[in-house]
Amino acid sequence: MANGGLQKNAISAFMEYGQKIGKKPTLECQAKKGGPLLSGNPMFVAYARLGDSLICQAEGPNKKEAQTKAADKALRLETAAAQGSQDAEETLAIPDKDPVSALMEHAQSLGLTATIKQVSKTGPSHCPTFRMYAKLDDRKFRMIEHGNTKDGRKKAANIALLQLQREGKIPKPKLRSSRGASGSNPRCDDFSDICPPGRNPLQMFNEHAQSQHLTCDVIETSPRRGPPHDLTFYMAACLGKQKFKSVTGKNLNEAKNRATAEALRHLKKMGKYELKSSQRTTEEMPHTIQTWDDRIAVETLTKFRSLVATENEDLSGRKVLAAILLYDNNEDELTVVSLGTGNRCITGDHLCVEGTVLNDSHAEIIAKRGFKRYMCEEISRAQTRRGSKILMQTSSGTLKVMSHLSFHLYISTAPCGDGAVFTRADPEDTGRNHAPIFRNRQHGLLRSKVENGEGTIPTDDIPQTLDGIRRGQRLRTMSCSDKICRWNVLGLQGALLSQFLEPIYLSSITLGMLFNDGHMSRAMCCRVDRDDQPLTGLPQEYRAQHPKLGCVTRVTDTRSVDRSSPISVNWNMADNSVEVTDGTRGMTTRNTPSRLCKRSLFLSYSRIEQNIGHRTYRETKDMATEYSAAKGVFESVMDENGYGHWVRKPLEVDLFHL
Numbered sequence: 001m002a003n004g005g006l007q008k009n010a011i012s013a014f015m016e017y018g019q020k021i022g023k024k025p026t027l028e029c030q031a032k033k034g035g036p037l038l039s040g041n042p043m044f045v046a047y048a049r050l051g052d053s054l055i056c057q058a059e060g061p062n063k064k065e066a067q068t069k070a071a072d073k074a075l076r077l078e079t080a081a082a083q084g085s086q087d088a089e090e091t092l093a094i095p096d097k098d099p100v101s102a103l104m105e106h107a108q109s110l111g112l113t114a115t116i117k118q119v120s121k122t123g124p125s126h127c128p129t130f131r132m133y134a135k136l137d138d139r140k141f142r143m144i145e146h147g148n149t150k151d152g153r154k155k156a157a158n159i160a161l162l163q164l165q166r167e168g169k170i171p172k173p174k175l176r177s178s179r180g181a182s183g184s185n186p187r188c189d190d191f192s193d194i195c196p197p198g199r200n201p202l203q204m205f206n207e208h209a210q211s212q213h214l215t216c217d218v219i220e221t222s223p224r225r226g227p228p229h230d231l232t233f234y235m236a237a238c239l240g241k242q243k244f245k246s247v248t249g250k251n252l253n254e255a256k257n258r259a260t261a262e263a264l265r266h267l268k269k270m271g272k273y274e275l276k277s278s279q280r281t282t283e284e285m286p287h288t289i290q291t292w293d294d295r296i297a298v299e300t301l302t303k304f305r306s307l308v309a310t311e312n313e314d315l316s317g318r319k320v321l322a323a324i325l326l327y328d329n330n331e332d333e334l335t336v337v338s339l340g341t342g343n344r345c346i347t348g349d350h351l352c353v354e355g356t357v358l359n360d361s362h363a364e365i366i367a368k369r370g371f372k373r374y375m376c377e378e379i380s381r382a383q384t385r386r387g388s389k390i391l392m393q394t395s396s397g398t399l400k401v402m403s404h405l406s407f408h409l410y411i412s413t414a415p416c417g418d419g420a421v422f423t424r425a426d427p428e429d430t431g432r433n434h435a436p437i438f439r440n441r442q443h444g445l446l447r448s449k450v451e452n453g454e455g456t457i458p459t460d461d462i463p464q465t466l467d468g469i470r471r472g473q474r475l476r477t478m479s480c481s482d483k484i485c486r487w488n489v490l491g492l493q494g495a496l497l498s499q500f501l502e503p504i505y506l507s508s509i510t511l512g513m514l515f516n517d518g519h520m521s522r523a524m525c526c527r528v529d530r531d532d533q534p535l536t537g538l539p540q541e542y543r544a545q546h547p548k549l550g551c552v553t554r555v556t557d558t559r560s561v562d563r564s565s566p567i568s569v570n571w572n573m574a575d576n577s578v579e580v581t582d583g584t585r586g587m588t589t590r591n592t593p594s595r596l597c598k599r600s601l602f603l604s605y606s607r608i609e610q611n612i613g614h615r616t617y618r619e620t621k622d623m624a625t626e627y628s629a630a631k632g633v634f635e636s637v638m639d640e641n642g643y644g645h646w647v648r649k650p651l652e653v654d655l656f657h658l
Contacts, residue, residue: 507547
C-alpha cells in the first residue's frame with residue numbers, strides 16, 4: 001500500500017492537535033501546477049497549516065493521500081520542534097557540574113542564599129508528582145513538576161541557571177565546534193537575517209517553496225553518528241530538483257532548521273529570496289556606536305532580540321519598539337528595565353469596566369506601564385530590609401531616585417501625534433537645542449488615536465460615554481506624543497506611585513528614525529511653555545522637564561506601507577518574562593488579563609499600600625493630591641495655549657474595586 005507507513009488517523013490527529021494548541025488546523029489541497037492532469041497519473045499537493053503558519057506540504061496521487069501525508073509530516077515536525085524545545089531546557093547550564101551545587105556556589109559568590117523550595121506533593125505514593133522552584137534570596141524562578149525529588153531539584157536549579165545565563169549574570173559555556181559536511185558556522189543559529197521574530201527557517205523555507213510552486217523537503221544525507229545520548233544528524237534541504245549543502249545538528253529539529261537556513265541564505269545570495277517588507281523588523285541596529293543615542297539603541301535592540309529569540313508567537317509585521325533604560329553614572333552602566341512593542345488600541349466593544357483590559361498597546365505606553373511594575377518592586381524592596389538599589393528616602397519620608405541614576409526613553413520611530421506631524425520636506429534643525437517649530441495652527445495641538453485607524457486627529461471637547469461607545473461611537477485614545485509631554489510634567493511614576501515617590505523624569509529621549517528636533521522638542525515638552533515663559537503654578541517637586549533629544553546614527557529611514565501587527569510584547573525587570581498580548585483586544589494571546597492592565601497594577605500597588613480598603617481605583621488615584629494638582633495645571637495650560645482638551649475614557653472604566 002502506498003501510504004501504509006503513515007498514521008491511519010493522521011488527518012484526525014492533526015485536527016485534534018491544532019484545536020488543542022488553539023491554532024486553527026487546515027489542509028488545503030490542489031492539483032500540482034504543471035502536473036499531468038489529463039494523464040492517468042495526476043498529482044496533488046496538500047498544505048498543512050496551523051493558524052496563519054504553513055507547517056509543510058506533501059504530494060500524493062489523490063487528494064486524500066496528499067492530505068494524509070501532509071498531516072503526518074506536520075505532526076512529525078511539531079513533535080520534533082517540541083522535543084527540540086525540551087532538549088534546550090534539559091541542557092545543563094554548566095556542563096559536567098551538578099546544577100544544585102552550581103547554583104549554591106553562584107549564590108555564595110554574591111553573598112546571597114539559594115534554596116530549592118518544594119511547594120506540593122500530589123498523586124499516589126507509588127507515582128508522586130513534586131512541584132518545586134529555585135529561589136535566590138527573594139527571587140523565585142519558574143515552577144517545575146517532576147516525579148523524583150532529587151532529579152526535580154536538579155531541574156529547578158538548572159532552569160534558574162539558564163535564566164541567569166540569558167540575563168548575562170553568569171557566563172554561558174563555550175559551545176563545541178560541530179563540524180559537519182558544510183563546516184559549521186558559529187553563528188548559524190542566529191536566523192535574524194532570514195526569519196522575522198517568532199518564525200524559524202523551516203517555516204520560512206516551506207512558505208517560500210509554496211510561493212514558488214515547488215516541492216520541498218529536508219533529508220538525512222549520512223547515517224547518524226555518535227553514542228545514543230550524543231548523536232549527530234547530517235541533513236540537507238531540497239527545493240524542487242535543487243539540493244543544498246549538508247549541515248549538522250545535535251537533534252532533528254536543530255539539524256532541519258540549520259539545513260533550511262543554509263538553503264535560504266544561498267537563495268538570498270542568489271537574489272531569489274528575501275523577507276517581505278511586512279516581515280522585516282523596523283528596528284535597525286546602528287553599525288557602530290558613535291553617540292549616546294546609538295548606545296541607547298544598541299542596548300535596547302540587543303535586549304529585544306534576546307527576548308523574542310525563544311518566543312513561539314509570530315512576531316512578524318511592522319512594529320514600534322520602545323524601552324525605558326536606567327543609567328548608572330558611577331559605573332557607566334546602561335540597563336533596560338522595561339520594554340514594549342505595539343501600535344494598536346482596543347476597539348470599543350472590548351472596553352471594560354473591571355480594569356482587566358489594556359486600552360492602549362502602543363509601545364511607549366506599554367514600556368511605561370512595565371516601568372510602573374518595576375518601580376512597585378523597588379518600593380517594596382525599600383520598605384523591607386532588602387533595600388532598593390535605586391531608591392533612597394528623603395527627609396520628608398518619601399522616596400526618590402538616587403542622584404547618580406537617571407532614566408532614558410528609546411522609541412524606534414517618532415511617537416504618534418504632534419511629534420510625527422511633519423513631512424520629509426520639512427527642514428531639520430541640526431542644532432538640537434530645543435528650538436520648537438510653530439509654523440501653523442496645527443503645530444502643538446493635542447491629538448487622539450481613533451478606533452481601527454492608524455494616525456491621529458485633533459481632539460475636541462465632546463466627552464466619551466460608555467453608552468455612546470456601545471452604540472458605535474468610535475473610541476478615542478490620547479496620542480503618544482501628548483502622553484509623553486504629560487510625563488515630562490507629571491513624571492513617569494503615575495498617580496498611584498506618586499504617593500510614595502518624588503516625580504521621576506526622563507533625562508533623554510532617543511528615536512530610531514523620523515527625527516526632527518524642531519517638531520520633537522515642541523511635541524515632547526516645549527509647548528507647555530508660553531512665549532518662552534516657563535510653566536508655573538506646579539506643586540513643589542514638579543516641573544516642566546526638557547529632556548535631551550536625539551536620533552540614532554543611520555543612513556536612511558525606510559518608509560513601510562504595510563499594516564502593523566496587532567501583537568504587542570512586553571517585558572520588565574521585575575517580572576523578567578515576556579508577555580504577548582493582542583492590542584485590539586487588550587488581553588494576552590491566551591485570552592487572560594495582562595499583568596499591565598489597570599487591575600493588575602492596582603493589585604501591585606495594594607501590596608505596598610495596605611490601607612486601600614473598599615476604595616475604587618479612581619478614588620485611590622485621586623488621593624494623590626499633588627499629582628492631581630499638577631495634572632490640572634498641565635491640562636489648563638494646554639487649553640489656554642489653544643492646543644485643545646484632553647480626551648478621557650468614560651468615567652465608569654475606573655470605578656472598579658479589587
